[in-house]
Amino acid sequence: MDVLRTPEERFRDLPDYPFEAHYADLGDVRMHYLDEGPTEASPVLMLHGEPSWSYLYRHMIPVCTGAGHRVIAPDLIGFGKSDKPTCIEDYSYQRHLDWLRALLIDHLDLSDITLVCQDWGSLLGLRLAAEHPDRFRAIVVGNGMLPTGDQTAPAAFKAWRAFALYSPVFPVSAILNVGTGRTLSRAEKKAYEAPFPNRHYKAGARAFPKLVPMTPDDPASEANRQAWKVLAEWEKPFLTTFSNGDPITRGGDRYMQSRIPGAQGQPHLTLRGGHFLQEDSPVAFAEAVNGLIAGMTG
Structure with a gap:
């Protein structure tokens, strides 16, 4: 691989x-990650999606560490401060899982994990939780899902996928701004552009939409179906914190609540914001995570 x-x-x-x-x-x-809070505490794993990086969780991390939790927030390969293979073909769903597993299990040896995930963080995090259930104690999903390709994708996602693959420009900060309810500041937009000095660094960001399973015979579809079999029997706490303004994942919270036993009786929330609810409702999102953990330990 050619890597930048x-x-x-x-x-x-x-x-x-x-x-x-x-x-x-x-x-x-080389993969970058944040490791904040007391190292002896059970970890809260915050997984970002497309086309963001750990900067997305900057307002949530202090709220969770302030409650005594350890927060691990990686930059997925192709994003943030992590290395960036330059060819779209260098990225696959399985390779992203392998990279993340190498960090979390082989390098950090995490256990007793509370997963917090959104967007592609959900596609990766839910798979890992289903494949290593002994290492996870709770799951919080905001604006995310684990698709199998057996359902029709929303029109908004199909348009986004085509744009990512074929648009001559891929304006990362503008994409983040469109997906956020509030207007990002100039400095925040600059921060989201920071990982990508030029177009050669953006292969990972362009690749992600095409890796979402959209047909039943997608290379990842069967593995995701197997993961759903585990989730269909998941009795550990499972909380949804979707926003009220995301056309791509709308309704996914109700679907998961109906299929996952651990979602029963949980204080599910609908937060204010767009697709990137970490920008619109970071404190409420983080407090929901803290509340779920407190309910398990109190």
Whole structure:
């Protein structure tokens, strides 16, 4: 693989991002992650999606660490401070899972994990939780799903997929701004552009939409069906915190609540915001995570 590494100076003086960088060598690539809060505490794993990075969780991390939790927030390969293979073909659903598993299990050896996920963080996190249920104690999903290709994809997603693959430009900060209820500041937009000095760094961001299973015979479909069999018997706490303004994942919260036993009786929330609810309702989202954990330990 041809791999690029974003120069560190691109990440200087980002607003509200004072966190120490950590790196894991995964062989062909280096993966960046945040590790905040007391190391002896059970981890809260925050997984971002497309086309964001751990910066997305900057307002949630202090709320969770302030409640005594350890927060792990990786940058997926192709995003943030992590390495970026330059060819779209270098990215696959399975390879992303392998990279993430190498970080979380092989490198960090995490257990007793509370998963917090959104967008592609859900496609990856829910698969990992289903494949390693002994390492996870609870799940919180905001604006995410685990598709199998057996359902018709929303028209909004099909349009987004075509744009990511074929648009001559891929304006990351503009995409984030459109998917957020509020208007991002100039400094915040710059922070979301920071990982991508030019178009050669954006292969991972362009690849993600095409990797979502959209047909029953997609390479990831059967593995996701098997994961759903595990989730259909998941009795550990499962909370949904979807927003009220996301056309792509709308209704996914009710679907998961109806299929996953651990969702029964949980204080599911509808938060204010667009697709990137971490930008619109970060404190409420984080407090919901804290509340779920407190309910398990109180």
